Amino acid sequence: MKIFYSPAHLEHEPPQEFEQGRMAPAVEVPERVERVRAEAERRKIGALLPPRDFGMEPVSRVHDAGLVTFLSEASSLWRKRYGEGAPPAIPSAWPGRGMKNRFQGDVESRLGTYAFDTATPIVRGTWSASLAAANCALSAAEAIKSGERAAFALARPPGHHASADVFGGYCYLNNIAIAAQWCVDHGLKPAVLDVDYHHGNGTQSIFYGRDDVLFVSIHGDPSFAYPHFLGFADEHGEGRGEGANLNLPLPMYSAWDAYSWALDKAAKKIRAFGPDVLLVSLGLDSFEADPISKFKLRAEDYLRMGEAIAGLKLPTVFNFEGGYNLDALAAITVNVLEGFESAA
Amino acid sequence: MKIFYSPAHLEHEPPQEFEQGRMAPAVEVPERVERVRAEAERRKIGALLPPRDFGMEPVSRVHDAGLVTFLSEASSLWRKRYGEGAPPAIPSAWPGRGMKNRFQGDVESRLGTYAFDTATPIVRGTWSASLAAANCALSAAEAIKSGERAAFALARPPGHHASADVFGGYCYLNNIAIAAQWCVDHGLKPAVLDVDYHHGNGTQSIFYGRDDVLFVSIHGDPSFAYPHFLGFADEHGEGRGEGANLNLPLPMYSAWDAYSWALDKAAKKIRAFGPDVLLVSLGLDSFEADPISKFKLRAEDYLRMGEAIAGLKLPTVFNFEGGYNLDALAAITVNVLEGFESAA
Numbered sequence: 001m002k003i004f005y006s007p008a009h010l011e012h013e014p015p016q017e018f019e020q021g022r023m024a025p026a027v028e029v030p031e032r033v034e035r036v037r038a039e040a041e042r043r044k045i046g047a048l049l050p051p052r053d054f055g056m057e058p059v060s061r062v063h064d065a066g067l068v069t070f071l072s073e074a075s076s077l078w079r080k081r082y083g084e085g086a087p088p089a090i091p092s093a094w095p096g097r098g099m100k101n102r103f104q105g106d107v108e109s110r111l112g113t114y115a116f117d118t119a120t121p122i123v124r125g126t127w128s129a130s131l132a133a134a135n136c137a138l139s140a141a142e143a144i145k146s147g148e149r150a151a152f153a154l155a156r157p158p159g160h161h162a163s164a165d166v167f168g169g170y171c172y173l174n175n176i177a178i179a180a181q182w183c184v185d186h187g188l189k190p191a192v193l194d195v196d197y198h199h200g201n202g203t204q205s206i207f208y209g210r211d212d213v214l215f216v217s218i219h220g221d222p223s224f225a226y227p228h229f230l231g232f233a234d235e236h237g238e239g240r241g242e243g244a245n246l247n248l249p250l251p252m253y254s255a256w257d258a259y260s261w262a263l264d265k266a267a268k269k270i271r272a273f274g275p276d277v278l279l280v281s282l283g284l285d286s287f288e289a290d291p292i293s294k295f296k297l298r299a300e301d302y303l304r305m306g307e308a309i310a311g312l313k314l315p316t317v318f319n320f321e322g323g324y325n326l327d328a329l330a331a332i333t334v335n336v337l338e339g340f341e342s343a344a
Numbered sequence: 345m346k347i348f349y350s351p352a353h354l355e356h357e358p359p360q361e362f363e364q365g366r367m368a369p370a371v372e373v374p375e376r377v378e379r380v381r382a383e384a385e386r387r388k389i390g391a392l393l394p395p396r397d398f399g400m401e402p403v404s405r406v407h408d409a410g411l412v413t414f415l416s417e418a419s420s421l422w423r424k425r426y427g428e429g430a431p432p433a434i435p436s437a438w439p440g441r442g443m444k445n446r447f448q449g450d451v452e453s454r455l456g457t458y459a460f461d462t463a464t465p466i467v468r469g470t471w472s473a474s475l476a477a478a479n480c481a482l483s484a485a486e487a488i489k490s491g492e493r494a495a496f497a498l499a500r501p502p503g504h505h506a507s508a509d510v511f512g513g514y515c516y517l518n519n520i521a522i523a524a525q526w527c528v529d530h531g532l533k534p535a536v537l538d539v540d541y542h543h544g545n546g547t548q549s550i551f552y553g554r555d556d557v558l559f560v561s562i563h564g565d566p567s568f569a570y571p572h573f574l575g576f577a578d579e580h581g582e583g584r585g586e587g588a589n590l591n592l593p594l595p596m597y598s599a600w601d602a603y604s605w606a607l608d609k610a611a612k613k614i615r616a617f618g619p620d621v622l623l624v625s626l627g628l629d630s631f632e633a634d635p636i637s638k639f640k641l642r643a644e645d646y647l648r649m650g651e652a653i654a655g656l657k658l659p660t661v662f663n664f665e666g667g668y669n670l671d672a673l674a675a676i677t678v679n680v681l682e683g684f685e686s687a688a
Contacts, residue, residue: 018362018367018434018436018462019436019437020426020430020431020436021422021426021430021431021432021433021434021436021465022367022431023362023366023367078365082364082365086364086365087364087365087366088365089365090362090365092362092363092364092365092461092462092463093363093460093461093462093463093512093513093570093571093572093573094438094440094460094461094573095460095572095573096438096459096460096507096510096512096573097445097507097509097510098507098508098510098545098549098574099460099510099545099549099571099573099574100573100574101441101573102572102573105566105567105572106567106568106572108570108572109566109567109572109573112572112573113573115440116437116438116439116440116443117436117437117438118362118436118437118462119436119437121365163440163441163442164442165441165442166440166441166442166443168437168440169437201442201443205442205443222449222453223449223450223453224450226437226452227437227443228437228439228446228449228450228452228453228456229437229438229439229440229443229444229445229446229453229456229457230442230443230444
C-alpha cells in the first residue's frame with residue numbers, strides 16, 4: 001500500500017510532558033515514526049511517498065479558526081513572553097467552571113482556553129509537523145478516492161484527541177477527522193474505526209451531531225483511562241448523529257479475547273452503516289507492554305486485527321495515532337498492515 | 345488586634361508547582377506565615393490566639409459538598425493510585441469544551457474537574473491546613489462580632505481564588521468568603537476588599553449573584569495577570585448582585601499613585617454599600633520586588649494602605665492571602681496593620 005510520510009515530524013520533539021504531578025520524558029517522540037518507517041521498508045509494505053500540500057481549506061472544514069491561528073503562532077508568542085530559552089509551551093491554568101474562555105487573550109489565556117491537558121507541549125516545529133500530518137492523512141484519503149485499496153498515513157503528531165477547538169493528548173490537529181471530512185466533501189461516505197487504547201474524544205466530538213460520518217472506538221474505559229472526560233458507552237451521538245457514535249470501552253487488562261469481541265461488534269456497526277471508505281485511527285498502545293496503557297494484546301494479535309479490518313472489505317486509510325513501546329511498536333504496526341494485506 | 349494562628353499550616357508544604365512549562369520551587373511556603381508571625385510579635389501588633397473549631401457547617405455554607413469531600417480525600421486517593429512516594433497531586437488533564445465534568449470519577453478525573461490550575465498541589469497536610477485557615481478567618485469574624493475593632497487571620501493556604509466548587513491559585517477553601525457568609529448568617533452585612541495582586545476570582549464568583557455581600561478588588565489586569573479568566577472591569581455582578589461587584593484592574597507596573605487612586609474608588613464603593621464589617625483579602629504581592637507579580641508598591645506604601653483602610657471606620661478582618669517576597673513580606677504585612685492601628 002502507499003505510505004505517506006513527511007520528515008516535518010522530526011522538528012516536533014518536545015522533550016518532556018507534565019503528568020502524575022511531575023515532568024516525565026515525552027513518549028510521543030520522533031523515533032516512533034522512524035522505527036515504523038524502517039520496519040515497513042524492511043517488510044516491503046509499500047512505497048514511501050511525500051504528502052501533497054492540500055492548503056488550509058480541508059483543515060478549516062474541521063477546525064475552529066481561532067484554534068488554527070493560535071496553534072500557528074503559539075510557539076512564537078510563548079518565546080516572546082518567556083524568552084528564546086523557555087521550555088515548550090504548556091498551559092498551567094484554564095477556565096474552570098465560572099470562569100471565562102479567553103479566545104482573544106494573551107498567550108497564557110489562549111493556551112489554557114484551547115488546551116485540555118499538560119501533556120501536549122508546543123515547540124517551534126509543532127505547527128509544521130501538524131500540518132504535514134494532516135496532509136499525510138489527506139493524501140491517504142485521496143489515494144483511496146483514486147482507487148487504491150489501502151493507504152497508510154505514517155505521521156505524527158497524532159490527531160484523534162483534538163476536537164474542533166480544543167487540543168490535547170499529544171494531538172493538535174485531528175488528522176483523521178480532516179481526512180473523513182475530505183471524504184464527505186468528495187462524495188465518499190466514511191466510517192472511522194479508532195483502535196487506539198485511548199478514546200478518540202476529538203474525533204467523536206467533531207462528528208457527534210452528524211449522521212454522515214460514523215465513529216466507532218474500542219478503548220480503555222475512561223473510568224480509569226485517559227482522556228477521562230469522554231468515551232463512555234452511553235455516548236451514542238446526538239440530534240441527527242444519534243446512533244452514529246459507538247463507544248466500546250473495555251476493562252483494564254483486556255486481552256485479545258475481549259478485544260476481538262469488541263472488534264466484532266465494531267465491524268457489525270460499520271457494516272450496518274454502509275460506508276464507502278474506512279478510516280482507521282491506528283493506535284498501537286493496546287499492546288501488553290505499552291508503557292502508559294493497560295491492555296494486554298500480544299504482537300501476533302495485531303495480525304488478527306489487520307485481518308479483521310480487511311474483513312470489512314472496504315477501501316481503508318490507516319492513520320498512525322498512539323503506541324509508545326519503542327521496541328515493539330514497529331513490528332506490531334506492520335503486523336496490522338501485513339495482516340490486512342494478507343486477508344485483503 | 346487579635347491574631348489568629350494555627351501551626352496546622354506547617355504541614356501544607358508542597359515543594360514545587362508547575363507553571364510556564366516547568367516545575368518551579370513553590371512560592372506559597374510555610375515560611376511566609378512564620379516570618380509574619382515573628383514580625384507581628386516583634387512590633388507588638390497583638391496577641392496570637394488559636395482559632396476556634398467551627399466544624400464543617402460554615403464551610404458547607406459556601407462550598408459545594410463534592411469539592412469538600414474531594415479535598416478531604418484527594419491526597420489519600422492519589423497516593424493509593426500512584427504510591428506513597430508519589431509527588432503531590434496536581435491535575436494534568438481537565439474537561440475542556442465538549443468534554444464532561446466528572447464529579448464522581450477516579451482521582452485523576454475529579455482532580456481535573458475540581459481544579460483550574462497546576463500551581464495548587466495537594467499533599468497530606470493540605471486538608472487540615474485548609475480547615476485551620478478557614479477557622480482562623482471565622483475566628484477573626486467572630487472577634488469582630490464580639491466587638492473587636494480589628495482582627496487578623498494569619499493563616500495559609502490562602503483562599504480567594506477558590507470558588508464554590510473549583511480550587512486553584514494556591515487556594516483550596518475560600519477563607520474570606522466563608523467568613524463573609526458567617527457574618528451574613530450572624531446578622532452582619534459584609535464588604536470584601538481584595539488588595540491581593542491577583543484577582544479574587546473565587547470570592548467574586550461565590551457572591552456574584554448576591555446583593556448582601558459587596559466584593560471590591562484591586563489587581564493586575566487579567567489581560568496579562570493570573571488568574572487570566574476573570575477579574576475584568578466589566579464584571580459588575582448579575583441578577584440581584586448587579587452592582588455589588590467592583591473590579592479595579594490596574595496596568596502592569598502600577599505604583600502607589602495609581603494604586604491609591606483605585607483604593608479611593610474602592611473606599612467610595614464600600615461606603616456607599618454601607619456594610620457593618622469590612623473583610624480585607626490581604627495579599628502583599630503588589631510589592632515592587634514580589635517575585636511573581638508586576639506592581640511597584642514600596643514598603644512605606646503599605647502604611648498608607650493601612651491608614652486608608654482604617655479611614656473606612658469599619659470593624660475590620662484582615663485575612664492573609666498572597667505575597668511572596670520572603671525578605672520583605674513580614675515588614676510590609678505588619679506595615680498595613682500598623683498603618684491601620686495608628687489611624688484607627
